[in-house]
Each structure stands twice: as C-alpha cells, then as structure tokens.
Amino acid sequence: MSKWYPKNGRVIFHVDMNSFYASVEMAYDPSLKTKAIAIAGNPEERRGIIVTSSYEARAKGVKTTMPLWQARRLCPELIVLPPNFERYRKMSRELFKIMAEITDLVQPVSIDEGYIDVTDCSHLGSPIEIASQLQQRLKAELDLPCSIGIAPNKFLAKMGSDMKKPMGITIIRKRELKDVLWPLDIGEMHGVGEKTKAKFNDQNIYTIQDLVDADPYLLKRVFGVNGVRLQQKAKGEDKRPVDPDAVFEFKSIGNSETLPEDTVEEATILGLLRKLSKKVSERLIRKEVVGQTVQLMIRYYDRKTITRSITLAKFLHQEQAIYQVAVDLFETHWNNEPIRLLGVTVQGLVDKSEIVEQLDLFHYQEMLKDEGLQRTIDQLTERYGKTTFKKLQSTTEQQPRTSFQKDFLDDYRTSK
Template identity: 55%
Template sequence: MLKKTSTARIILHIDMNSFYASVESALNPELRGKPLAIAGNVEERRGIVVTSSYEARAKGVKTTMPVWEAKKYCPELIVMPPSFDKYRKASQEMFDLLFEYTDLVEPISIDEGFMDITDIGMKSSPVQIAKEIQQRLHKEQHLPCSIGIAPNKFLAKMASDMKKPLGITILRKRELPEKLWPLPIEEMHGVGKKTMQKFHQIKVYTIGDLAEKDEKVVKLHLGRNGEKLWQRSRGIDDRDVDPDAASEFKSVGTSTTLPQNLLRIEQASNVLRDLSESLEQRLKRKNVMGYTIQLTIRYADRKTITRSHTLMNPVYKKEDILTVAHQLFKDHWNEEPVRLLGIAATQVIEKENATLQLDLFSYKEHRKDERLFDTLNDIHKRYGNRSIRKGIEKKGDKKHGNEGEIE
C-alpha cells in the first residue's frame, strides 16, 4: 500500500501502444484489427518498419525489420508511409485529455508522459483514475495505452512497460525483489548496449545484481551515471514531474558577434561549423538532444531573423546540427552583410528519454552504422578502446509484470 502521507507520491506513466499504427487505425476503421506497419520507402524493398500493430507483431513483424522481411513473416501486411502531422495532432489531443486531470503532466515524447496524481490520488483510487484515463483514450480517440503506477518516475516508467497493450501495472517499492530485480539489466530504463556491456564486466546481469552491488564499485566503473542507475535499481528517484521540462520553448544555444561583417557564404560555413561544434558540447554537458534546430541571423542594420527546421529524430552531433543550420542559412540569407550568427537546439529532451525513430528514408545508412558498430566492437576487443565508437541503442520489448491493485 502506498502510504498516504505528505511525502508519498503517486506517479503515472502513460505510454501509448504502437502509436503511429494506432493513429492510422483510429482514423481509418477499415485498418482496425489488421496487421499494419508504418515504414519508409513503402514502394521500395529496402524500407524499414518503424512501428507495427500488435496484429502484425503477433505474426513476427518487428521494429527496424526490412519491409521485404516483414512480408515474409506476414504476407497480408498492410504497409503505410508515416504522416507526422496526424501523429502530432493525436499527441496534442492525448495530452489535452491528461491535463484535464492535473496540471502536473510532463510530456517526454510524442507518445508518452508522466502525471503526478498525488493530490487526486489520495481522494480517489489511483487504479480507478488510470482505468478511466485508459478507457477514455480508447473510447474518445480509439488509441490504446499502457499505464504504470508507482511512487516515482523511474518505477512508473518500468511498470508501464510490463504489460502491453492496454496494461495497468502497479510497482510498489516492496515489490521490487519479485517484479523488478529478476529482469535482465538491459531491460532497465537508461541502460543501453554500451552500459549493459560495462555492467557485464562487473558481473551485473540483472537489475537485482545491480541493487545488491556495492555502490562504490558501480560508481568506480560507470561514473555518475552508474551511481544514478544503482539508486534507481533500489527504487530511489526524487525527480519531480515537471510540466515545463518538455516545453518547446526550452532550448540550448550559442551565438557569436562577428569581428567583421560576413559577406560570403564560405565565411558563413566556417562560422556555422564552429557554432555547431560548440552547441554539440553544450548539449553533451546537459545530456540532452533537440528535435528542432534554429538559426539566428542578425544583419548589419540590426534586423534579426530566426528560422528553424524540426527533425523526425532528436540530434546532438555537430554534423547533424551543421547540415540543418547550413541549409537554413542558404535558404534564408538575403545576401546582406551579417553581424551575428546563432544556432540553438529547441524542443529539448533528455537523452535517456529520446527514442531513436530510425530515419525512414536512410535504411542503408543505418545498416552501415550497425555493421560499423559491430566491426569497431571487434577491434576494441582485440586492440583496446582507442577508436571512436558509433552505434545504435534500442530498447527491447518488455514482457514481464502483471496488473495489481493498491490496497
């Protein structure tokens, strides 16, 4: 039982199930109950599956699977291109519904967010509130979701992953030994492939292994991130649900006033390259990524314009930032002398909350990245960790847990 004290919290994590496919089915009733995949380059066999309905998953279709392979498992698979305007609209409607219950709602991506229902949860059953939200989303928007209920954000996030689709799972601190600790360490939120490998080196294979490990040993091998993960494995997470954390106005930026007015695009390229590198370092220090890159141009007459481009995937690398910023400059510079240039990343999100939505139109490039990652791993094993590492981390499907009641 969650104690009803001034310090106890009741946190919900709302996680929409197969969101893109669910939105398409909600808008087109003929798709409901059928195996559906959202993929890039639908007409080309090299397209990849970004998400799929649970009917498709039951036939063996998986995220990042090439379309041609998905159709081998499920010949009747319906494949559609993405429509992000639809998904953003559905996301806004979903969050509008959540805000009807409390102002303490923190969106962390297009299809998931936290709610702090401590105040209303002390007056009504938290399970009943979760059921009502789930039923309303399903009835009013035809969108399924899973909900985790816990005393903090980390445990609520883990709980929502334990039963999909349409699950409601409670994870109390006293239940950690039976519900959380038996899970493989790679199923812990915040643990990617590289972190998993580091844990394996110190014989941590389950979340329970981490909870029982000496904190100093974990911190020695994994630094501050290891210390944070050790605390969370023991159910410790004091982070507030912050409605402003995901505000699209939150940004990280950098700018420079030029010693001489800029007159040629070649000059701009050099300045933008330096700014992109500086912005990458700032994003790394804050451990965040941005969905939108914004360019500021101030002319010699002090007239200032800002232009931006929103990406499908959040970015932090200087190469990605520079590509967008340079294109924005080419598209919007009026060829007048420039006094100041600035680049900012907006719609910022913590790295651990960012989900890689594979570039729908760059499947070959991602496959190259995967092969490069494997090759570098082999080199590191043989010659040591001196090379630059590049890779893709993805979360596995969670299949553990059950629905409970708060007594």
C-alpha cells in the same frame, strides 16, 4: 483512501498508448482489428520501411525500421498503410484532453505518452481505480488501448507501463524493486540503449541488480555522471516532478568565442567550430539533455551578425554530429568576408530520458534511401554525412515543422 496516497510522497502514472499509429488506424477502420497491419513509408515500394505495426504483426516478427520486403516475407498477410499525420494529431489531442480531466498535472512527453501526478486525486478513488477508469475511457471513447505504470516517481512509472502490453496496469512500489525490477536485464532499463548496455556488459553489469550493486566510482569513471544517475534510478530514486509547463520551455545551450583577429583562414574557422561543438556537447551530456536544432552565429569584421539554424529530424548531443551541422551551416552561409566571432548553440532541449525512439514520419522518404537504416538519425548522420535529414532555415523565418513528435508538442502548446 489515505493508505494509497502517502503523506510525503507522490503517486505518478505513466500512460503509454499501445501501438499508437496502428491502433488509430484500427479505430478509424474497425475491419482492421485483429489483423496484422503496419504503417510504412512508401508502402507501394519494396524499399519502404516499417514505422510501426500492430501486435498481431509483431507476433510474426515485424519490427520498427524493418525493410518492408523483409516484413512481408515474415508476414505475407501483412496489411500496409501509409501514415496519416493529421489523424494521429487529432487522436493525440483528444487523449490528452481526457487525461487533463483528472488533474492539471499532466506532462506530455510525446504524441502518445505522458505523465500524470494523481497525488491529490484521492477524491476520485484509489490510484488503481483511477488508472482503470482512464484506461477504460480511452478504449470506450477513442477505441485506443494503453498501458499504465503507477509508481512513486516518473522513472518507476515508465518502467511499469512497459511491463504489461497491451492494456496493462502495473504498480511498482519501492519495497518491491528487489523482486520486480532488479532481476531484469540491464537492457530493459529505461534510459539504457544498445551501446550503453554493451558498455555495462563490459563491466560485468548484466542485470539491473548488478547496476544497483556496482561501485559508484567505477560507474562515474566509465560512464560519467550518467552512470551514477542511472544507478540512482535503478534504486528507485527519481525526484523529477510531473511538470505541465515543461512543454512550454524553450531551452538552449551554446558557446561563442571571439577570434584573436579577424580571419578568412578556413582551417582556423573550422578549428574554432570544432572547439565550440565540443564545449556544447560536453554541457549537453553533463545535463543529460539533447536538442533538435543547431544554430550558428557569425559576426563579421564590421560587426554585422547573422544567425542561421537547422532543425533536425532527430535529437542529438554528440560533438561530431553538432560539428557536422555547424560546418554545413557555415559553408552554406559564409560570405567569404573576415570573421570576428563564431557561436554554436543547440536549441529545443529535452531531458534525454524522456526521448522515445520513434521514426520521424515527415522524413521517411529520405530514410528509405538505405535498407540498412540504423535506429537513430544520429547514426545515419555519422554514416552518410551532414545533409541526410535536415531542413534549412533563417532564424527570421518560421521554424520548419520537421518532426512529427515536435509538431505534436508545438500543437499542444498552442492549444493550451
């Protein structure tokens, strides 16, 4: 077994459940198997949108965020179901329990995916044997299919799990990157979205190989430190550990500043909010993290201090999005008395590379208001304004449970 477990390296799995919500529905109702099904908000209304779909539906062109009317046009036999939140939570808890029986080194990153470090599990067999047994057990006990990537680090494991779906197991070794990874389109690289892909293409970077060969100075100039980090990952370098405690971390980045004098001048106040939002955004981008909650602190002339926050349905890091939320908080809670200090903080930070683009099921009603829905709520916020997907709260109140993914992580913390 020693040949499968390097002395100075790691063996990491990325376990990604296949079409999770649809698969859960099929597990509860076997008559749905092999049929084209979709989970959609407001399935009775023409303006509903697709949250996820089975592979049979995807084969007909049905995609996430697609308007329901369009999906039915492509696939007339489509069976549309409303989301069942508790059902998905229950299944998720069960699948992570099974993973935890292999090792304590399990790191959930969303309701349907997680990393497992099996470096010290040679007593259970080879990595491929452990992965196969896990895959078979999830299918046998929960009737849920999954794909598993096996690699020496998290990035390569994630890339591996995406390569064979459904029910695939893919091993990526560093010595195989030239043949397995580098020929892929740059848009297939984990961490590269549509906008970043377009920027790469502008620099004549079309494949992962092109990124590997690119001038690091060019990457840093055009993309900042993130460009260099993406190049390192493309080369197979990723030192991030599988951290079971990551789900328990509550991180934040914030900035505050005292005004030269107490003021009620709105232009001055908004100018400071813009400045603070810019500073916070720069730090988030530099650390490659995103957050879901924006907090505003207001200290008045008499030192009375209040904090108010909003939890969004989507993660954010851009200056404009942070500023819009901060301004909304200010306009809602300012009592018109002179202000001495302002602070802006983004909380609930998560590594940007770990974020999976999934629709927020608790907010699908609002998301249905426009059939030209963009993939990210950040884009929606920029387009439609600052009140599209928000729940208001006082910091003395219980945080509203606005994101299905965040709900799951909260539940996972509580169950540990």
